[in-house]
Amino acid sequence: MFVDQVSVYVKAGDGGNGLVAYRREKYVPLGGPAGGDGGNGGNVVFKVDEGLNTLMDFRYNRHFKAKRGENGMSQNQHGKNANPLIIAVPPGTTVVDEESKEVIADLTTHGQEAVIANGGRGGRGNSRFATPRNPAPEIAENGEPGQERNIKVELKLLADVGLVGFPSVGKSTLLSVVSAAKPKIADYHFTTLAPNLGVVDTADNRSFVMADLPGLIEGAHEGIGLGHQFLRHVERTRVILHVVDMSSFEGRDPYDDFVKINQELEEYDKQLMERPQIIAANKMDMPGAEENLQEFKAKLTDEYPVHSISALTKDGLRDILFEIADTLDKIPKHSNVIEDVDEKVVYRYKKEETPFxxxxxxxxxxxxxxxxxxxxxxxxxxxxxxxxxxxxxxxxxxxxxxxxxxxxxxxxxxxxxxxxxxxxxx
Structure with a gap:
């Protein structure tokens, strides 16, 4: 099962308690305070594992709690700090605080780590509170509570190419013939309910990752149909491959389909329209497809590359894969994810929280x-x-x-x- 969004509760470890203790040594009648500090609680850390491609593990375990630090000990011995709780997540994971809606982390590369909840510091022992006026204090701190928060974990696939188009235009068939992926294919709408990934190899030994995404419908940017679940994954793609059914088999106009899909992409995120887009005029083996293609090109106002293909007969696939590979060669990896920023420290004003x-x-x-x-x-x-x-x-x-x-x-x-x-x- 493909899981790409889940709500999770995380709780970092509490700090260990400080200790009230005194030196008890022979020939030292007034030993003084010797209570040690507690250890720090463990952080909750997300770490990217490129071997994962779904949030399936979160489906059955939605509560994560790190261990607390050890309590302080006598003779000024510090309690042991707790180890961080490290949770593996797939590349493309975004973590959002459900209460503040703040993006906590955007994890894209293998081995990348982010602290999601900070562990509490250990409480101070009584030796920390000794003063000339009070050389033997009867006071120690309990450990600081670890941070706890409800978070939303989202997966946005890191594919080079995203297949977009209305349902049943042949996206899954195309992916199945150009890669080793085996998506479910049937002659009804929304056969594809979850994204499928496939590695495509071209004839000149170049390769890229292609994602077959669930079909779009009007109103998807408002969450209608598979809406946001689909559009979330388009954000990460470097090139959009727009598959259009030129046979008009279902009575729809190919150009209208093309315009409506682009409107949905623009309504969701205007930056998506700045991505390179290649048009795959599919089902060219069907009667009337050639005439529809000529009308489509006549109405097309933007200079998008248009390739005539048939995913069923495999005609035209070699040339369109070369076009995709050439386009990807010109785009730096993940250019749509990482923005250029001035290497200066940016201080964001944060409203001071009322103490009570x-x-x-x-x-x-x-x-x-x-x-x-x-x-x-x-x-x-x-x-x-x-x-x-x-x-x-x-x-x-x-x-x-x-x-x-x-x-x-x-x-x-x-x-x-x-x-x-x-x-x-x-």
């Missing part, structure tokens, strides 16, 4: 939420009084107390963070 928000539950409790305050809460060990006092100072410094008073909080009111409740004290 205050809402009220139906029971009257004040609810504190926000990424920053929740992370701070998770990294605090509430079993230690010093850690609780430090947490109070930190949130007071963030302006939480003043914000609660402005919202009307009074002495004794309930304050809720995640699943925990506290009492507001003036």
């Amino acid at each position: 928000t205050i809402t009220r539950d139906s029971d009257g409790a004040y609810v504190l939420s926000g990424t920053k305050i929740e992370k701070l809460f998770k990294m605090t060990d509430f079993a230690k009084d010093e850690a609780v006092q430090r947490f109070s100072r930190q949130i007071r410094g963030m302006g939480v107390d003043d914000a609660l008073r402005k919202r009307g909080a009074k002495d004794g009111d309930t304050i809720r963070i995640m699943d925990f409740e506290f009492e507001f004290i003036e």
Whole structure:
């Protein structure tokens, strides 16, 4: 089964907890703090494997979680960092954050890696908090939570040539006779429900990858029919081979078909019209095809190369394959994927995230939420009084107390963070 789009949940590893410990050595009565830091949590990493050509593995496993770092140990020993969780993906994989719609990674070459979720750093042990005023602190941090996110993984095939055209114009038949690919072929629309790839060898020993893509219909750019599933793969192709049925066997006008398909491509992405396009006038062995071809050429306004072929009898295939190979020789590999950019650091303005928000539950409790305050809460060990006092100072410094008073909080009111409740004290 060919899978080219899937939603996945990823969770990087949490950092290990720091330790509260002290030196216990003979003849050292006041040993001082010796609690080690926790190890860093593992990242979730996608790595390109050219041996894969589908996202099939994600169909049965949509949750990926990296390991957490080891906790700190006594004698200032650092906990072990967790290894990254490496997930193999095929070339042409794009990763998008489902919430922000931000493109996280665009993976195209073998061995290329991208960190999809960052592991949390390890919590600091009590030796990190020693000061002249407090040489033996009873405080250590819990590990930072690892990043978690829902992502959409899309596969855009990395084919040199993409076959486009209405259903049943002969794209699958053409691919089957010019390569070793064996796509399903039948005399009904949408026989091809998933892309098929084939390596084509020309008579002068040049080769390229050709993709037979599902047939287009009007409204495909809006997602009608196989719509976006088809058009996604056209984005990666370097040359578009437009297959047109010149026999008018189904009563359609070849030129109208040609215009409608190009309109769909342009509506989806205007840059697709800048790709080299070669027209394969197919089914020339059928009655009336020659007359239709002459009318087609007379109506054609753009100077596209037109080749008369018959995928069934194999007439004209040698010349059109030479034309495709010559065109590909002039285009750098993946020129449509990698854009030229100035080698300068580009800083993108990112709106500063609010450290906390205050809402009220139906029971009257004040609810504190926000990424920053929740992370701070998770990294605090509430079993230690010093850690609780430090947490109070930190949130007071963030302006939480003043914000609660402005919202009307009074002495004794309930304050809720995640699943925990506290009492507001003036």
